[in-house]
Every structure is written in C-alpha cells, then in structure tokens.
Amino acid sequence: MLAAVADQPVTIDASGVTKLDSAGAVLLLEAAGASELRPPKNENAAATLERMRHALAAAPPPKPAPQPHWVSLIGATVLHSIAGLGRRVSFLGEVTLGSLAMLSHPWRMRRVEVLRHLAEAGTAAFGLCALLGLLFGVILAFQSSIPMRQYGAEIFIPNLVGIGLLRELGGLMAAIIMAGRSGSAYAAELATMKVNDEIDALATMGVDPLAWLVLPRILAAVLVMPVLALVVTLSGLVGMGFVMATLGYPPAAVLSQLRQYLQVGD
Known part of the structure; x- marks a missing residue:
C-alpha cells in the first residue's frame, strides 16, 4: 500500500494504539520509513516504540552475504x-x-492404456508428420535442383532425396516430432500427476508407478516410431515428385529412378 504512494507524503497515525509489543513497533517503524509517524498517546506503547527506534538505529548494518568462490561453484556444478x-x-x-x-x-x-497412447502418439500425429514430410521433400528437392541443373543432373534428384529420407532424414524428422509433440505431452501429464500427488497415491496403494504410467507410454512410442518414420518418408517422396513434375519429369521417370537406386536395405 505504501509502495503505491511512494512519491507522496504519507502520515501513519498510531495515536490510537493502546498496546504495542516489540514486533509491532518494528513493523510500524519499517512501514513508516521516511514517512511521518504519529506516536501512540498511550505512554507504554509510546515508550516501546521509542525504545525500538533507538535499538534499530544502534543496530549494526547487516553483513553482506558471502560470495562463493569460483572453485566451489565449479564443484557444485560438477556434483x-x-x-x-x-x-x-x-x-x-x-x-x-x-x-x-x-x-x-x-x-x-495395460493393453487399453497402450492402445490409447498409440492413438495419441500415432494416428493423431499422422497429419503433422505428413505435412512436415511433404514440405521437407519439396524444399530438399527444390534446393538440390538449383546446382544440379547446371550439370544437367536433375534426373538424379530422386536418388538424393530418396536415399536421404530412407536412410536418415525420415527417421530423424519422426523422432523430432515424437519428442516435441508426444514427449512434451507425456512430460506435462506426468508432471501434473506428480504435483497433484497422484503418483504418491499409486505408490501408497501398492501400484508400481513405473509399470502403471511409464512403460505403456514407452511401449507405445517404440511401436509407433517406425510408422511415423514411414509416413514422413512417403510424404517427402510425394513432395519431391511434385517438384520433379514442375521440372518436366513424369512420375514414371521418378519411380524408375527410385526403383533403380533404392534397395530394401535402405
């Protein structure tokens, strides 16, 4: 309240105070600060207030908190x-x-929980994976077509995009989506349960929280990851096909390049 009128003169009227202990006197003095404080009319209360005023004035200033040494900071960080x-x-x-x-x-x-997490982390993420995979394939194919056009090697764009998506980028994009979408949802859900003491309640009832909460989510994530990687890869190949069509290459030529250079091991 005093902070709201810090730029205006303030008067604290304590004249009606009849009983005052040391804690109340210190509170009044600290609240008043540089403002005017009307002392109580009661002699005992006024004497207590005056005694605490002199005690605060004679008290030594508080010692500054010691700054930790840089060696101790490094040690604490390492530990x-x-x-x-x-x-x-x-x-x-x-x-x-x-x-x-x-x-x-x-x-x-817990089969029902596993199926529920499969639906949340899998089928609900197909649209996002397909969209990002499509955009990734379009961007990768378009950017690689610029230098390849100078050498007349545009026909090899399907090889570059296909091998990149199948061997590395498809799974990497799916893992990023899984960590950013489903992983954050798992963390938020479990953190909410932790704050609400639901995990402690499970342990109190003799239920293993790890088997009840963690393992179904991990199993669902492991099962759905290959499917998400496949969705990202196929969407990326479709996006690459759109770019190749704008460059004048029919789908038959693109599929021929993919069949010729891609293997089952990829």
Whole structure:
C-alpha cells in the first residue's frame, strides 16, 4: 500500500494504539520509513516504540552475504551434473528391468492404456508428420535442383532425396516430432500427476508407478516410431515428385529412378 504512494507524503497515525509489543513497533517503524509517524498517546506503547527506534538505529548494518568462490561453484556444478546423470542412469535401469518383466509377463500389460497412447502418439500425429514430410521433400528437392541443373543432373534428384529420407532424414524428422509433440505431452501429464500427488497415491496403494504410467507410454512410442518414420518418408517422396513434375519429369521417370537406386536395405 505504501509502495503505491511512494512519491507522496504519507502520515501513519498510531495515536490510537493502546498496546504495542516489540514486533509491532518494528513493523510500524519499517512501514513508516521516511514517512511521518504519529506516536501512540498511550505512554507504554509510546515508550516501546521509542525504545525500538533507538535499538534499530544502534543496530549494526547487516553483513553482506558471502560470495562463493569460483572453485566451489565449479564443484557444485560438477556434483549437480553427476547427481543428475546418476538419476538418469537409475531411471534407465528401472525402465529396462520393468520392460523385461513386462515381456516375461505380457498378461500384466495395460493393453487399453497402450492402445490409447498409440492413438495419441500415432494416428493423431499422422497429419503433422505428413505435412512436415511433404514440405521437407519439396524444399530438399527444390534446393538440390538449383546446382544440379547446371550439370544437367536433375534426373538424379530422386536418388538424393530418396536415399536421404530412407536412410536418415525420415527417421530423424519422426523422432523430432515424437519428442516435441508426444514427449512434451507425456512430460506435462506426468508432471501434473506428480504435483497433484497422484503418483504418491499409486505408490501408497501398492501400484508400481513405473509399470502403471511409464512403460505403456514407452511401449507405445517404440511401436509407433517406425510408422511415423514411414509416413514422413512417403510424404517427402510425394513432395519431391511434385517438384520433379514442375521440372518436366513424369512420375514414371521418378519411380524408375527410385526403383533403380533404392534397395530394401535402405
């Protein structure tokens, strides 16, 4: 309240105060600051206020907080990094053991949850994967056509785009989409459950949170990743086909190049 009128003269009227302890006196003095403070009419309250005023004036200024040495800062950072790495390794070990236990006892798998996460991370992401793959194929084919046109090698654009998408870029784009879309959704959902103490409630009821919450999501992500990579790759090839059509190459020529240079191992 005082901060809102900091540029105006303020008077704190404490004349009606009849009882005042040291904490109240300090609060009044700190609130008043440079403003005018009318002392209480009660003698005991006024004496307490005056006594605390002199005590605050005679008190030594607070010592500044000691600045940590740069060596200790480096050590704290290293220890924090090691602790974080240990937590990640521990979590990876728990996931590995939980996955092995789930594979050895498949009837314990939460099939409904796995199917739900498959739908959320898979079929719901097909449109985004197809759009990004199409744009990626168009951009890659168009940009590569500029230098290849100088050497009359435009017919080899399907080879470049096809091999790049099948061997590396299709899976990479699918992984980025999975991490950015589904991974962030998983993190937000689990973090909300953590804040609401739902994970602690599962542990209290004797339910393993890892098997109940983490493993179905990981299994769904592992199963759907190849499908998303295939969608991105096929969409990229379609986008490359559009660019080749604008350059005057029919679809038959593009398919012939793909069949000639692409193999099953790609």
